[in-house]
Amino acid sequence: MHNAGFTALGLPYTYVAFKTTDTDFAIQAMRKLGIRGYSLTIPHKERGSVLVDRLSVEGRRIGAINTVVNDGNELVGYNTDCLGIDQALLEAGVDQRGKRVLVLGAGGAARAAVYCAVSGGAGEVIVYNRTPTRAESLARDFNVKAWDYTWTWPSVLSETDLLINAAPIGMTGDNSSVEYPFPLEILSSRYAVFDMVTRETALLAEARKKRATVIPGSRMLLFQALGQFQLFTGENAPLGAMESALMSALAE
C-alpha cells in the first residue's frame, strides 16, 4: 500500500519489511540509520510506546503504537488503529454512540478498540479475553467492564450491538478448526460484527450468513495505513492507489 502511494504521488520513499523480535534494537536502528517511519505490528506495539521520545494523545492513552515518525531524530509514536476502526465503522454506517460494544482480546488492537468505543460515546463496553486478568486490567485502564464468568454468551450477546474480534482467532489455518469462545450459530442479524483479522474468517462468514452488518479487518488495515501515510509524508494519502494495492495483495 505505501509503495503504491509513494509511486502515485512521485515521492522518493521506499517501504520495506523488517522482521525482528528485538524492539529496542529496531527503534535504535531508526535513529542510527535515519529511517523516516515505521509501522509496528505484533509484538512491538506496546514496547515501542515506551521507547519513543514523544507520544500522540492516542498513543499515550492506548499505551500501544503502530506508527513511529522520525522527525529530525526525535521519534514520535502514534496510533492510527483507532482512526482505522472509526473510518471502517463510518463506512459501514455503524455508530457506537449509546451502544453496547463487546471486544474479544486484550492486546494492543483491543486497547485501540476500547479507546475508540469509549471516545466514540459507546453506552457500555465489555472486554472478554482468553486470559481473564488481562481483560480485567484493560477494563480498569479504560473504566469499562471485564467479562464476568457468571454471565452466559446468549444473554450478553442478545443485548450487544457491536461485536469486535481484536484477537487473532481465525488468523491462520482452516476455518473449521478455529475456536471462538461462543458457538457462532448464536449470531444474529442484530449485530454489527467487526473482525480485525484480515482474511475471510468463520466469524465473518457466519455474520454474513445471518445478514449482520459486517466490517472486515481489511477496511481497518486500509484506513490505518492512510493515516500512517499522511504522518510519514505530510501528504494526503492517494486512496485509489493504496486500496487497489491492498486488494491485489489480499487476493494473492
Ligand code: NAP
Ligand atoms: P496481541 O497484542 O498479541 O494480543 C492478542 C490478544 O488476542 C491477546 O489478548 C490474546 O490473549 C488473544 N489471543 C491470542 N491468540 C488467541 C487465541 N487463539 N484464542 C483466543 N484469544 C487469543 O495482538 P494485537 O496487536 O492486539 O492484534 C490482535 C489481532 O488484531 C491480530 O489478528 C492482528 O492481525 C489484528 N489487527 C488488525 C489490524 C487491522 O488493521 N485490520 C490492526 C491491528 C491488529 P491472551 O491475553 O490470553 O494471550
